Amino acid sequence: MRGPARLVAVLALAAATHAQGAVAAAAERFVPADPGFVVANVRQVLPDDELQPLLAAWRADRHAEPESVALASAFIERARTLREPMYYGRAEAVLAPLVAKPASSATVRRLYAQLLQHRHDFIAAEVVLDTVLRDSPHDDEARLLRASVRLVRGDFSGARGDCTQIAAGGGDAAAPGFACFAQALAGGGYLERGKGVLDALPTGAGDHDASTLAYLLATRAELRERGRDLAGALLDYREALKLTPGDDSIRAAFADALAASGNTSGARDLLAIEKPSLALLVRSAALLEGAQRTAIVARADSWIALEASRGDRPHLREAAMLALAHGDSARALVAARENFESQKELADVRVLARAARAANDASALSALQSWLRETGYRDSVTEGILDETRRS
Numbered sequence: 001m002r003g004p005a006r007l008v009a010v011l012a013l014a015a016a017t018h019a020q021g022a023v024a025a026a027a028e029r030f031v032p033a034d035p036g037f038v039v040a041n042v043r044q045v046l047p048d049d050e051l052q053p054l055l056a057a058w059r060a061d062r063h064a065e066p067e068s069v070a071l072a073s074a075f076i077e078r079a080r081t082l083r084e085p086m087y088y089g090r091a092e093a094v095l096a097p098l099v100a101k102p103a104s105s106a107t108v109r110r111l112y113a114q115l116l117q118h119r120h121d122f123i124a125a126e127v128v129l130d131t132v133l134r135d136s137p138h139d140d141e142a143r144l145l146r147a148s149v150r151l152v153r154g155d156f157s158g159a160r161g162d163c164t165q166i167a168a169g170g171g172d173a174a175a176p177g178f179a180c181f182a183q184a185l186a187g188g189g190y191l192e193r194g195k196g197v198l199d200a201l202p203t204g205a206g207d208h209d210a211s212t213l214a215y216l217l218a219t220r221a222e223l224r225e226r227g228r229d230l231a232g233a234l235l236d237y238r239e240a241l242k243l244t245p246g247d248d249s250i251r252a253a254f255a256d257a258l259a260a261s262g263n264t265s266g267a268r269d270l271l272a273i274e275k276p277s278l279a280l281l282v283r284s285a286a287l288l289e290g291a292q293r294t295a296i297v298a299r300a301d302s303w304i305a306l307e308a309s310r311g312d313r314p315h316l317r318e319a320a321m322l323a324l325a326h327g328d329s330a331r332a333l334v335a336a337r338e339n340f341e342s343q344k345e346l347a348d349v350r351v352l353a354r355a356a357r358a359a360n361d362a363s364a365l366s367a368l369q370s371w372l373r374e375t376g377y378r379d380s381v382t383e384g385i386l387d388e389t390r391r392s
Contacts, residue, residue, distance in 0.1 A: 050074065058094065065105055068094050072111055081246065083275045088118055099128070106132045110142050113149075120313045122149050122342055140166050140173040147180050151187065154344030156375065160184035175201060175212055179219045186223050187344075189376015195223045214243040218250045222346055225257055226379040233257050248277045255283050256347070260381060278303050282321040297325060317343065320351045329358035337364060346379060353385040365389060 054074050057067045072091040079087035092115045098104050099112045109132050116125035129146040132139055147162035163184050166177030178201055186194030198220040203213060221236035237254035244250060251270060258267040264287055271284045281300040288296055300322050307314055316339030323332035336355040340348055349368075356364035369386060371377070 068098055106136050122153050125149050151183055152343055156184050156187035179216050191227055191378045210243045214240040228380040230261050252279045278315055278318045282318045285325040317348055320355055333359040349382050353382045357385055357389045
């Protein structure tokens with residue numbers, strides 16, 4: 001996700017499997033299509049020296065909020081830095097019993113909402129954040145996170161209201177609040193005004209911490225890209241990634257912009273990192289050829305199959321991208337349409353346009369054009385895809 005959630009610390013052991021469930025699961029074991037696919041790195045998921053005391057403190061009292069928050073936060077950090085998604089599940093298992101209590105703290109509910117957002121349960125995340133803001137209207141962290149969820153869902157007017165309050169409040173949250181406001185403006189049909197807000201913000205190295213500055217630059221890059229300033233977008237993406245090299249959403253957006261500029265070799269190199277996320281894998285699949293492409297496609301297929309076998313909420317955007325790489329336009333359109341029901345970020349808009357064009361589906365193209373007209377949303381790449389469709 002490319003929203004303000006970058007600025008909020010992205011937020012146990014999973015509940016023991018009952019014997020009956022284990023027997024049922026054994027009947028449908030997941031077998032990767034790629035023999036080199038890593039289901040889990042056992043050494044990375046074992047408790048390390050920092051986790052051991054946190055686990056011990058939590059086990060001593062599993063209903064104590066400070067110990068639970070500390071352990072869940074540590075799990076979330078490891079999920080991000082080690083790229084081990086199962087740590088998110090462990091964090092959720094630690095926090096779930098506390099969130100169920102009416103008197104749970106805002107800290108617990110914010111962390112839990114971030115976990116819900118991570119697994120794309122945006123409606124549930126917003127409900128949790130609504131309760132936080134009902135009790136604490138000036139909780140900027142919760143409001144910024146809710147604005148991020150609303151941006152993802154395409155609720156640009158709702159996000160704009162949240163972002164305005166954050167920006168007006170001043171303090172450390174003002175800069176991300178203004179950037180969030182710019183995104184909401186651009187989503188709601190005011191792309192140039194959104195860019196103007198970002199251009200007015202200071203983006204010098206000493207003006208903000210690294211994560212805040214990366215967010216401002218990546219947001220400006222996206223709006224520049226949507227407004228046909230691809231050269232300016234590439235500069236901003238490059239600087240943002242230097243500041244936060246572990247941010248896969250910025251890396252993916254930068255790779256998309258490089259590919260759009262015709263620099264496919266640069267995009268391939270950017271995506272060639274150790275243990276890439278699914279978002280990076282499916283982009284590599286579209287850019288590689290021959291045996292390399294076959295291997296990457298198999299890894300991505302295995303990843304999506306593993307999600308399905310676990311009953312996880314699927315990554316529909318990536319499933320649509322992978323289907324397009326396979327040349328299966330019908331399957332791509334099904335995934336892209338379902339994805340667009342809950343996610344309306346730039347990559348979601350574009351993959352729906354590409355899938356609808358590839359499938360030559362008039363109803364899907366008409367529905368997307370209607371949404372663009374109703375919201376005023378502008379994106380040069382999507383407009384180009386639709387123009388090509390009308391000419392063909």
